[in-house]
Amino acid sequence: MGEKRDIIIGIDLGTTNSLVAMADEAGPRLIAGDAESDDVIVPSVVGFDETGAMQTIGTSARAHAIERPTTTVHSIKRLMGRGFADVEQEIAALPYRVEKRDAATDRDMAEVVIGARSFTPPEVSALILRHLKQRAEKHFGHPVSRAVITVPAQFDDAQRQATRDAGQIAGLEVVRIVNEPTAAALAYGLDRKEDATIAVYDLGGGTFDISILRLEDGVFEVLATNGDTHLGGDDFDNALIALFAEEIRDQFGVEITSPTIKQQLRTLSENIKKRLSDRDEAQIEIAIGNDKVYRKTITRNAFEQMIAPFVIRTLDACSRAMKTASLTPGDIDQVVLVGGSTRVPYVRKRVAEVFNTKPYTALNPEHVVGLGAGVQASILSGIERDVLLLDVTPLSLGIETLGGAMGKLIAANVKIPCQASETFTTFKDGQTNIKINVLQGERELAKDCRSLGVFELGGVPPMPAGLPKISVTFLIDQNGILNVSAKEQRSGKAASIQIIPSHGLTRDEVKRMEQEAITHAREDMAAHHLIDVRTTLAFDLNKVESMLHRHSSQFDETEIEDFRQRIAELRTFAQSCDDPTKINERREAFNHSTLPLAERAMTAALSGSVATDDGDNIQAPPSN
Amino acid sequence: MDERAISLPVKCLSCNEQLTTPIVCDGCHTLYPVPQSADFFDLLSIPRTFALDSESLSRAYRSIARQIHPDTFGGDSIEARNLSTRLSAQINEAFATLRDPVKRAAYILEIAGGPSAIEVREVPGTLLGEVMMLREEIEQAQKSGDEAAMEKHRETITTRREDTLRLIADRADALWEASDEDKKAFRVLLNSIKYFDNLLAELQADPLAAGKDH
Numbered sequence: 001m002g003e004k005r006d007i008i009i010g011i012d013l014g015t016t017n018s019l020v021a022m023a024d025e026a027g028p029r030l031i032a033g034d035a036e037s038d039d040v041i042v043p044s045v046v047g048f049d050e051t052g053a054m055q056t057i058g059t060s061a062r063a064h065a066i067e068r069p070t071t072t073v074h075s076i077k078r079l080m081g082r083g084f085a086d087v088e089q090e091i092a093a094l095p096y097r098v099e100k101r102d103a104a105t106d107r108d109m110a111e112v113v114i115g116a117r118s119f120t121p122p123e124v125s126a127l128i129l130r131h132l133k134q135r136a137e138k139h140f141g142h143p144v145s146r147a148v149i150t151v152p153a154q155f156d157d158a159q160r161q162a163t164r165d166a167g168q169i170a171g172l173e174v175v176r177i178v179n180e181p182t183a184a185a186l187a188y189g190l191d192r193k194e195d196a197t198i199a200v201y202d203l204g205g206g207t208f209d210i211s212i213l214r215l216e217d218g219v220f221e222v223l224a225t226n227g228d229t230h231l232g233g234d235d236f237d238n239a240l241i242a243l244f245a246e247e248i249r250d251q252f253g254v255e256i257t258s259p260t261i262k263q264q265l266r267t268l269s270e271n272i273k274k275r276l277s278d279r280d281e282a283q284i285e286i287a288i289g290n291d292k293v294y295r296k297t298i299t300r301n302a303f304e305q306m307i308a309p310f311v312i313r314t315l316d317a318c319s320r321a322m323k324t325a326s327l328t329p330g331d332i333d334q335v336v337l338v339g340g341s342t343r344v345p346y347v348r349k350r351v352a353e354v355f356n357t358k359p360y361t362a363l364n365p366e367h368v369v370g371l372g373a374g375v376q377a378s379i380l381s382g383i384e385r386d387v388l389l390l391d392v393t394p395l396s397l398g399i400e401t402l403g404g405a406m407g408k409l410i411a412a413n414v415k416i417p418c419q420a421s422e423t424f425t426t427f428k429d430g431q432t433n434i435k436i437n438v439l440q441g442e443r444e445l446a447k448d449c450r451s452l453g454v455f456e457l458g459g460v461p462p463m464p465a466g467l468p469k470i471s472v473t474f475l476i477d478q479n480g481i482l483n484v485s486a487k488e489q490r491s492g493k494a495a496s497i498q499i500i501p502s503h504g505l506t507r508d509e510v511k512r513m514e515q516e517a518i519t520h521a522r523e524d525m526a527a528h529h530l531i532d533v534r535t536t537l538a539f540d541l542n543k544v545e546s547m548l549h550r551h552s553s554q555f556d557e558t559e560i561e562d563f564r565q566r567i568a569e570l571r572t573f574a575q576s577c578d579d580p581t582k583i584n585e586r587r588e589a590f591n592h593s594t595l596p597l598a599e600r601a602m603t604a605a606l607s608g609s610v611a612t613d614d615g616d617n618i619q620a621p622p623s624n
Numbered sequence: 625m626d627e628r629a630i631s632l633p634v635k636c637l638s639c640n641e642q643l644t645t646p647i648v649c650d651g652c653h654t655l656y657p658v659p660q661s662a663d664f665f666d667l668l669s670i671p672r673t674f675a676l677d678s679e680s681l682s683r684a685y686r687s688i689a690r691q692i693h694p695d696t697f698g699g700d701s702i703e704a705r706n707l708s709t710r711l712s713a714q715i716n717e718a719f720a721t722l723r724d725p726v727k728r729a730a731y732i733l734e735i736a737g738g739p740s741a742i743e744v745r746e747v748p749g750t751l752l753g754e755v756m757m758l759r760e761e762i763e764q765a766q767k768s769g770d771e772a773a774m775e776k777h778r779e780t781i782t783t784r785r786e787d788t789l790r791l792i793a794d795r796a797d798a799l800w801e802a803s804d805e806d807k808k809a810f811r812v813l814l815n816s817i818k819y820f821d822n823l824l825a826e827l828q829a830d831p832l833a834a835g836k837d838h
Binding site for chain 1: 719
């Protein structure tokens with residue numbers, strides 16, 4: 001089963017934070033940024049400059065979120081694989097610009113606009129993935145090209161596709177998409193080989209998943225999954241922000257519009273939420289201009305009342321999952337908590353109540369999914385041979401039938417891979433194309449479900465209406481991604497299928513973006529390099545200028561004048577030239593020519609013939 | 625017991641080991657497409673009987689799933705990976721069908737050549753009247769919010785369903801040699817389960833959960 005292959009990494013691509021893991025015979029480990037630090041978390045934040053060139057990623061990008069709210073992109077996961085109309089509400093809460101993508105008139109997609117550039121959500125995610133890929137490459141000392149990426153269990157086909165596209169744009173073959181709660185169970189269950197029924201309660205920044213699994217003989221079998229892709233710790237923050245904004249309006253008559261203050265409120269709210277985890281109350285103070293200061297004390301009790309409606313929604317989903325699995329709380333041996341929001345004591349308390357058992361908290365809820373991605377990577381690379389994961393599809397799959405109903409073909413919570421076939425025919429004589437609208441969701445009407453896209457069957461032999469029989473197979477693979485194939489039954493010929501995704505990228509677009517990402521990365525790097533070279537030159541020129549000034553007595557007038565002129569020329573040159581190599585060559589030549597000057601200045605300084613009031617400003621130019 | 629022979633390639637074409645299941649070789653993990661003649665029992669290598677215990681069924685499923693799951697063919701050719709995906713889908717369908725006693729009974733009736741639910745729509749004579757009466761009573765209990773009455777109905781219907789299922793279980797393994805008339809009678813019994821299920825769904829306390837279940 002397979003020769004030695006290159007390494008597979010595991011990635012937790014989160015709404016708020018991302019992690020990269022590796023696994024070998026010793027088990028899964030998270031990879032830190034550098035050997036000295038044990039910081040494994042990369043905030044899912046990308047910082048751009050005003051032109052749209054990528055500047056920073058992770059912790060440094062997040063640090064600039066308040067001062068650069070419009071060019072700092074966070075929470076991009078919320079936009080993945082979704083239409084512009086779907087996310088309009090969320091966009092209102094985002095400080096950066098999101099617009100409807102007009103490059104794709106046949107599809108409804110959103111894009112982030114920074115300066116002159118625009119990015120689809122998979123392109124932004126790809127920047128984070130590339131960063132994680134590079135982190136792993138630095139760790140291994142060789143290139144990495146394959147990855148397992150986790151997604152919320154409730155992600156639909158379009159969201160999974162978008163995640164896979166992001167991987168490809170980042171130069172990663174996504175060999176497996178794994179559901180986050182399932183990955184968490186893998187990490188949890190690896191050390192405990194005994195049979196058990198586990199509930200994984202995963203409350204992240206933006207999504208909620210509950211999965212119930214049976215662990216037996218090393219096989220992790222998902223019995224049921226439920227959840228909400230729009231429920232998470234961000235809702236807790238938003239409740240706080242809404243309260244503050246309302247009180248500021250009432251007390252001071254001020255409407256908060258500035259992106260900076262909005263971002264500041266968000267950061268404060270996040271911190272309050274964290275503080276209330278181990279304290280009974282927390283204060284905030286925020287300057288809102290004109291010497292006005294808004295002050296507020298929030299008690300833990302008040303906070304719990306605010307978040308209760310959200311927590312109750314998660315508990316309802318838990319009950320539904322248990323019902324689907326035909327289990328009662330007494331059947332659940334262990335509850336594993338995943339996601340930063342499960343640090344909130346109220347969440348823990350209510351989860352303990354609904355499952356009637358104390359949740360397992362020994363694993364870091366922010367690391368466990370990443371570790372699980374590492375376990376799955378080791379399964380796929382053949383390192384871990386005793387463990388197998390059998391997951392389910394979170395949503396029902398169907399097609400739009402005549403009259404706009406949802407005709408279900410595959411039910412939710414069915415084990416994957418799974419398949420269903422359906423026979424289609426024509427309505428008109430000689431019709432050679434059939435269009436099928438493929439849907440995902442639990443509602444009865446097509447318009448209430450998510451359209452994955454229109455599948456157009458081509459090459460139907462022209463026959464009287466109703467005669468052709470095209471058998472279409474819908475196969476959901478182990479990644480939860482749909483694959484469709486079609487066959488004309490009379491001729492036995494495979495019919496062609498063209499897919500127009502409702503909210504996704506076409507294969508050609510992904511390929512183009514992969515190329516562009518490499519070009520952009522080069523351009524961005526080149527731009528970065530040019531800025532660095534210019535800065536170094538400016539620094540060197542200033543140094544010489546200052547030396548000429550301080551040691552003017554050591555040089556004669558024409559010498560000084562000659563250097564001043566050359567400095568001015570070089571400054572003009574640096575601004576007009578955008579080739580860093582040329583600038584560097586001129587800089588080195590110039591520095592070389594100043595060497596005798598510097599030597600004279602140093603000698604003078606050392607022999608004390610010159611008053612060195614602040615001699616430490618004098619530096620010899622580099623001697624090489 | 626059914627006497628049909630399935631056309632297993634008795635030995636693995638790749639390593640010449642004896643095959644224990646029609647779709648995968650224990651020894652070298654070579655995969656084979658499902659033979660035309662193989663049914664769900666063959667796929668899981670379990671005896672063709674209704675009286676399965678769920679433990680051994682699960683064990684058989686897990687053992688096969690382990691050998692054919694696409695995750696174990698990561699480094700193999702695209703053809704092998706595609707075949708493993710398709711086979712896994714078929715194994716999953718086989719397991720889902722055989723695990724559920726009603727679906728298992730219907731499946732045995734199908735492979736024993738009995739009539740489908742479309743061919744024979746009849747239900748036992750007294751059932752329709754009984755169901756109509758129950759439905760009226762349930763509606764009334766729901767309107768008045770009579771939880772105790774609802775619970776009582778839930779118990780009654782569950783018992784009726786279990787009793788029917790017991791009749792089905794008793795007759796299922798005789799289907800292979802049964803007369804057409806007996807097969808039709810079996811289908812009539814099976815049809816009545818759907819009525820009980822619908823009534824139970826109506827009694828469902830949480831309409832959202834009911835929606836997600838089927």
